[in-house]
Amino acid sequence: xxxxxxxxxxxxNQTDRMILSAIVRKEGHIVLEAADxxxxxxxxxxxxxxxxxxxxxxxxxxxxxxxxxxxxxxxDELVPVIFLTSLQDADSLASCLHAGGDDFLxxxxxRVILRAKISAFGRMRHMHAALxxxxxxxxxxxxxxxxxxxxxxxxxxxxxDNLRYSLSSRAMFNGDTVLARMRPDGGLHVLLGDFxxxxxxxxxxxxxxxxxxxxxxxxGFELEEIIRExxxxxxxxxxxxxxxxxxxxxxxxxxKIGRAWVGGVPDCFLYHAAGGxxxxxxxxxxxxxxxxxxxxxxxxxxxxxxxxxxxxMWSDGIVEAENPDGELFGEDRLRAVFARADVPETLFDDxxxxxxxxxxxxxxxxxxxxxxxxxxxxxxxxxxxxxxxxRQPYVALDWQVSFVFPTLTLKHHNPMPLIMHVLSETDGxxxxxxxxxxxxxxxxxxxxxxxxxxxxxxxxxTGEGFGRYYQERQERLERLASGRIELTMRQTADGNSGxxxxxxxxxxxxxxxxxxxxxxxxxxxxxxxxxxGRGMGLVRELCSRVEYLGKGNIVEVDFHWPQRRLxxxx
Amino acid sequence: MTVTAHPSSDGTELTIKVTGxxxxxxxxxxxxxxxxxxxxxxxxxxDMTDATYLDSSALGMLLLLRDHAGGDSARISIVxxxxxxxxILNISNFGQLFNIE
Numbered sequence: 001x002x003x004x005x006x007x008x009x010x011x012x013n014q015t016d017r018m019i020l021s022a023i024v025r026k027e028g029h030i031v032l033e034a035a036d037x038x039x040x041x042x043x044x045x046x047x048x049x050x051x052x053x054x055x056x057x058x059x060x061x062x063x064x065x066x067x068x069x070x071x072x073x074x075x076d077e078l079v080p081v082i083f084l085t086s087l088q089d090a091d092s093l094a095s096c097l098h099a100g101g102d103d104f105l106x107x108x109x110x111r112v113i114l115r116a117k118i119s120a121f122g123r124m125r126h127m128h129a130a131l132x133x134x135x136x137x138x139x140x141x142x143x144x145x146x147x148x149x150x151x152x153x154x155x156x157x158x159x160x161d162n163l164r165y166s167l168s169s170r171a172m173f174n175g176d177t178v179l180a181r182m183r184p185d186g187g188l189h190v191l192l193g194d195f196x197x198x199x200x201x202x203x204x205x206x207x208x209x210x211x212x213x214x215x216x217x218x219x220g221f222e223l224e225e226i227i228r229e230x231x232x233x234x235x236x237x238x239x240x241x242x243x244x245x246x247x248x249x250x251x252x253x254x255x256k257i258g259r260a261w262v263g264g265v266p267d268c269f270l271y272h273a274a275g276g277x278x279x280x281x282x283x284x285x286x287x288x289x290x291x292x293x294x295x296x297x298x299x300x301x302x303x304x305x306x307x308x309x310x311x312x313m314w315s316d317g318i319v320e321a322e323n324p325d326g327e328l329f330g331e332d333r334l335r336a337v338f339a340r341a342d343v344p345e346t347l348f349d350d351x352x353x354x355x356x357x358x359x360x361x362x363x364x365x366x367x368x369x370x371x372x373x374x375x376x377x378x379x380x381x382x383x384x385x386x387x388x389x390x391r392q393p394y395v396a397l398d399w400q401v402s403f404v405f406p407t408l409t410l411k412h413h414n415p416m417p418l419i420m421h422v423l424s425e426t427d428g429x430x431x432x433x434x435x436x437x438x439x440x441x442x443x444x445x446x447x448x449x450x451x452x453x454x455x456x457x458x459x460x461x462t463g464e465g466f467g468r469y470y471q472e473r474q475e476r477l478e479r480l481a482s483g484r485i486e487l488t489m490r491q492t493a494d495g496n497s498g499x500x501x502x503x504x505x506x507x508x509x510x511x512x513x514x515x516x517x518x519x520x521x522x523x524x525x526x527x528x529x530x531x532x533g534r535g536m537g538l539v540r541e542l543c544s545r546v547e548y549l550g551k552g553n554i555v556e557v558d559f560h561w562p563q564r565r566l567x568x569x570x
Numbered sequence: 571m572t573v574t575a576h577p578s579s580d581g582t583e584l585t586i587k588v589t590g591x592x593x594x595x596x597x598x599x600x601x602x603x604x605x606x607x608x609x610x611x612x613x614x615x616x617d618m619t620d621a622t623y624l625d626s627s628a629l630g631m632l633l634l635l636r637d638h639a640g641g642d643s644a645r646i647s648i649v650x651x652x653x654x655x656x657x658i659l660n661i662s663n664f665g666q667l668f669n670i671e
Contacts, residue, residue, distance in 0.1 A: 196626040196627060196630050197626070240634050241627070241630025241631060241633050241634045242630060243629075243630070243633070245626075245661075245662070263663065264662045265661065266661055283660075283661050283662070283663060284663070285663055286663045286664075286666050286667070287662060290633065290667070291667070293642055295667055297666075316661070
């Protein structure tokens with residue numbers, strides 16, 4: 001049973017037209033007739049038939065011209081055009097198809113062939129219609145997916161002033177992702193991810209990546225822990241042949257340190273504003289999502305940064321940008337842009353312009369993503385302080401909580417996220433998570449590094465010693481046979497204000513705190529070096545009391561709230 | 571781009587030779603060469619002498635082969651890489667997973 005189609009028959013020869021119409025009607029189709037090409041075009045426009053049978057030689061407008069006009073009117077819709085011809089030579093028949101015809105039918109008409117052709121084009125129309133419907137559905141779904149994707153990946157870094165990025169893409173979604181968020185201590189985490197492939201598969205991988213990155217950064221996890229977790233998730237979620245090349249950066253604006261994990265992307269550049277020179281930081285790790293096995297590594301670059309120094313990261317799209325001759329932009333041209341730069345402020349734009357000129361402004365063949373992160377002073381108005389403005393009225397609450405961290409915890413875990421989780425659930429204190437993070441993490445690292453591990457902070461006073469210090473810290477931690485840190489927090493609070501006393505006790509030897517004034521003014525704290533660096537100076541500024549007790553292995557501090565916001569410069 | 575496979579005389583080693591750009595267009599062909607290999611194949615040699623370029627989907631295909639060949643216990647060597655191919659393998663740190671010669 002053939003489906004009933006509406007078929008336009010155009011032929012200036014009335015007899016031929018009537019014969020064909022009769023055959024077609026007999027097959028159960030509806031026939032529309034036209035006597036020349038112009039009329040055929042007009043009937044098509046008015047009636048939109050399913051199939052068009054056109055005589056090649058007609059007055060006013062011939063069949064070839066009419067076919068072009070009808071195809072143009074049809075737009076995205078598929079309208080099969082079959083030419084009717086008594087011509088037999090190959091060239092004439094080929095010219096029918098060149099004019100946009102889909103097939104031809106020789107006169108005199110063979111009924112069997114005619115029936116078969118109409119039915120074949122009917123099937124083709126169905127397939128086309130189904131394809132169009134699927135396509136529309138796909139676009140709709142992509143639009144929704146893109147909205148979700150944007151909400152997940154682009155949340156939260158609009159306020160970061162020292163970050164610039166450019167994402168360009170040939171697909172609706174980027175194979176590249178840029179994520180950035182401040183930690184509770186005011187440090188900055190930035191991640192550039194370049195997924196294998198483009199479009200939806202890449203975007204799907206970006207979602208667990210973004211969720212993990214934002215969630216763990218906000219809770220104060222260290223970069224290494226976040227990278228390990230992102231790798232674990234991606235390895236389990238992505239198919240074997242999909243992975244994510246990435247750079248993860250932690251920038252500490254207070255200590256002026258940068259730390260970067262580079263896996264599977266080309267060298268990152270560290271630009272030194274003072275000398276105008278660069279340090280290349282090569283990829284030291286496998287990409288994310290390849291393996292959870294021992295081959296996965298957390299080899300980090302650690303470096304000092306002064307204000308105005310800049311960290312540049314990019315996906316391979318920049319280095320592999322192609323010019324019209326198929327040459328690659330390459331690392332030499334990249335370095336040349338840095339060598340030419342007079343002022344650091346224009347570097348970012350210079351780079352984009354140089355790549356754009358090289359490609360002669362053709363659409364790039366890969367995702368080209370560029371990110372610049374500049375070292376600045378710590379942000380004046382951190383996010384936690386901003387949240388404090390819309391906090392709820394407090395509930396009076398007195399409590400005490402103790403944590404004991406034994407050897408294994410000290411060696412393998414960072415307890416800060418756990419501690420911050422407790423404080424963030426506490427009315428009144430949750431508005432000060434940034435300050436509290438600073439205080440507790442300083443006290444904890446002092447207890448661990450100087451107390452339990454017996455490290456001397458004087459090592460850190462030179463750039464070279466700095467690296468040695470952290471190497472030594474790592475080695476001593478690995479060798480550590482026994483150690484213990486105990487943290488006790490006690491709060492007394494009424495409806496509007498409160499006092500939090502924090503006590504940190506370590507298993508180390510302590511020090512002669514008799515020579516150390518119990519509460520130094522903040523100015524003097526900056527000069528205080530041997531036992532406590534800049535970190536303790538900050539603790540003193542935030543706390544009304546800082547007191548060493550016992551043999552110097554116990555420190556107790558008082559934090560009063562409400563408190564003014566953290567100053568701009570410490 | 572073409573992929574050809576030659577088993578060693580004792581049949582325990584398979585050499586897969588990639589010619590031209592090693593990219594997504596080779597996906598099917600590359601997979602078929604190792605999936606249809608005799609069961610006694612224990613080690614693989616990927617000969618890159620005539621491979622001009624490698625993209626990230628080619629890296630993905632190498633990971634699939636590694637998986638097929640037993641994951642961490644896979645014995646796969648990537649040999650005769652030109653500097654461009656070598657560089658891409660280095661950036662990805664694939665030396666951790668494959669024996670690159």
